[in-house]
Amino acid sequence: MPKPEIHPTWYPDAKVICNGEVVMTVGSTQPEISVDVWSGNHPFYTGTQKIIDTEGRVDRFLRKYGMLDPTSEVDSAESNAEN
Structure with missing residues (x-):
């Protein structure tokens, strides 16, 4: 008590x-x-x-820790945008 x-x-x-x-x-x-x-x-x-990712931070994180396929469409779209 x-x-x-x-x-x-x-x-x-x-x-x-x-x-x-x-x-x-x-x-x-x-x-x-x-x-x-x-x-x-x-x-x-x-x-x-909603995840607001204007600078590609989420994709960079996923790539860094191997959670994103390196040949995914996001990567190819980024490389095309840079050229």
């Missing part, structure tokens, strides 16, 4: 609020938790994430 008067109050059904809506309930020492981003609206979890 916890010692009396040394632990914070535990709220087993604390509300997590995002954009004014309750998105879930969790156990916490605060009755309400306000968040800007959660898994329901984060681009990675919703599948709307």
Whole structure:
């Protein structure tokens, strides 16, 4: 048993609020938790994430670590653009 008067109050059904809506309930020492981003609206979890690669960094990384076929169309397109 916890010692009396040394632990914070535990709220087993604390509300997590995002954009004014309750998105879930969790156990916490605060009755309400306000968040800007959660898994329901984060681009990675919703599948709307886009990789913006204006300088070929992703392709360079993939080639460097052998994750991209050296004879792929991306490589030939880059070499044609340089000539």
